[in-house]
Amino acid sequence: MSKNISIQVIRRLPRYHRFLKELEAQGVERISSTKLASIMNATASQVRQDLNNFGGFGQQGYGYSVSGLKDEIDKILGLDKKHHAILLGAGNLGRAVATHMNFESLGFQLDAVFEKDEKIIGTMLRGLKICPDSKIESYCKEHYIDTAFLSLPKKSVSAIIEKLYNAGIRYYWNFSHFDIAKKYPDTIVENVHMSDSLMTLCYRINENKNI
Amino acid sequence: MSKNISIQVIRRLPRYHRFLKELEAQGVERISSTKLASIMNATASQVRQDLNNFGGFGQQGYGYSVSGLKDEIDKILGLDKKHHAILLGAGNLGRAVATHMNFESLGFQLDAVFEKDEKIIGTMLRGLKICPDSKIESYCKEHYIDTAFLSLPKKSVSAIIEKLYNAGIRYYWNFSHFDIAKKYPDTIVENVHMSDSLMTLCYRINENKNI
Numbered sequence: 001m002s003k004n005i006s007i008q009v010i011r012r013l014p015r016y017h018r019f020l021k022e023l024e025a026q027g028v029e030r031i032s033s034t035k036l037a038s039i040m041n042a043t044a045s046q047v048r049q050d051l052n053n054f055g056g057f058g059q060q061g062y063g064y065s066v067s068g069l070k071d072e073i074d075k076i077l078g079l080d081k082k083h084h085a086i087l088l089g090a091g092n093l094g095r096a097v098a099t100h101m102n103f104e105s106l107g108f109q110l111d112a113v114f115e116k117d118e119k120i121i122g123t124m125l126r127g128l129k130i131c132p133d134s135k136i137e138s139y140c141k142e143h144y145i146d147t148a149f150l151s152l153p154k155k156s157v158s159a160i161i162e163k164l165y166n167a168g169i170r171y172y173w174n175f176s177h178f179d180i181a182k183k184y185p186d187t188i189v190e191n192v193h194m195s196d197s198l199m200t201l202c203y204r205i206n207e208n209k210n211i
Numbered sequence: 212m213s214k215n216i217s218i219q220v221i222r223r224l225p226r227y228h229r230f231l232k233e234l235e236a237q238g239v240e241r242i243s244s245t246k247l248a249s250i251m252n253a254t255a256s257q258v259r260q261d262l263n264n265f266g267g268f269g270q271q272g273y274g275y276s277v278s279g280l281k282d283e284i285d286k287i288l289g290l291d292k293k294h295h296a297i298l299l300g301a302g303n304l305g306r307a308v309a310t311h312m313n314f315e316s317l318g319f320q321l322d323a324v325f326e327k328d329e330k331i332i333g334t335m336l337r338g339l340k341i342c343p344d345s346k347i348e349s350y351c352k353e354h355y356i357d358t359a360f361l362s363l364p365k366k367s368v369s370a371i372i373e374k375l376y377n378a379g380i381r382y383y384w385n386f387s388h389f390d391i392a393k394k395y396p397d398t399i400v401e402n403v404h405m406s407d408s409l410m411t412l413c414y415r416i417n418e419n420k421n422i
Binding site for chain 1: 288308406410
């Protein structure tokens with residue numbers, strides 16, 4: 001399904017999804033492309049074009065069904081799936097991620113948390129008892145885990161990535177600067193590079209332009 | 212300087228910067244476009260094309276000077292500037308951001324941290340005593356602050372954004388889902404939307420494709 005969709009459109013889908021979910025929570029049933037465009041900060045024609053990529057769910061003059069459109073985007077993004085994930089690193093960043101993210105509505109289930117700091121091991125996070133790093137391999141052998149969330153520094157990821165790969169983990173949500181996809185081209189990696197984002201802000205301030 | 216550079220190139224610059232900094236730290240003095248391309252996971256021709264946007268610093272047969280190129284990218288990104296920033300929200304995410312980010316090398320200086328949770332107010336973070344939210348306006352009046360880092364939920368940003376804007380803050384590094392640029396089009400906002408990133412991972416797993 002939905003082959004050959006441009007990166008740009010794909011990157012916008014989570015935003016559509018987020019706004020549609022909010023509209024649904026507010027009890028809004030239908031929305032016009034003009035209204036949706038205004039929420040998205042886009043033009044109505046761009047919205048129609050974006051959504052046409054997936055088969056055009058709108059009806060001329062009636063707009064889009066909010067929950068219908070949300071459900072379709074759910075399916076396109078695969079959010080109805082449940083990937084099994086472990087979190088590595090229960091420092092501030094790991095705790096922030098585990099506390100704030102609604103994994104279940106994003107296609108993932110967090111099954112276990114691992115950490116090397118002995119002061120943190122054994123404490124609870126999101127209802128899970130934090131396990132020592134040394135247990136990762138045995139845990140992955142006993143449970144079906146396909147995804148790892150890495151809130152660790154580059155050096156720690158470098159030290160542990162082979163274990164994770166050998167345990168069969170191919171999907172990574174990576175906060176470190178370690179280039180996983182370069183080492184293992186058959187993995188799927190989504191990086192969150194905060195410092196790149198801050199540098200981009202600096203550039204835009206410097207150039208005073210919106211990109 | 213450097214007008215009309217595509218978004219794609221700009222978004223790659225922080226990565227160049229990051230790798231060049233690492234090479235510099237390793238004592239590497241010169242690098243060929245082929246080698247740089249391999250580190251960047253790109254083609255040599257793309258690297259040359261990217262860097263030509265900024266006036267082509269390479270010498271045929273000699274490659275690029277690592278520190279020279281890094282310094283040029285520093286200047287293009289404006290990292291040699293010092294923007295004055297406050298951090299709002301000293302929960303797990305705020306602490307992670309304050310602890311791990313090397314703001315000074317990214318063009319910013321963190322001057323103060325604000326929080327509404329009374330248990331956190333008065334404690335230290337990155338050498339700064341955490342102040343109560345109620346002090347933001349008077350602080351900004353007394354100090355020249357142009358940037359706010361927002362590690363707060365959408366609702367809290369919605370409640371405080373007018374104060375920040377009225378205090379003259381126009382640059383935002385925003386972890387919330389509040390659409391600042393929509394409310395204030397004359398601001399420059401860089402968003403870090405973790406849930407969008409995780410949804411994108413889910414999509415890519417679902418489609419098993421790299422975007």
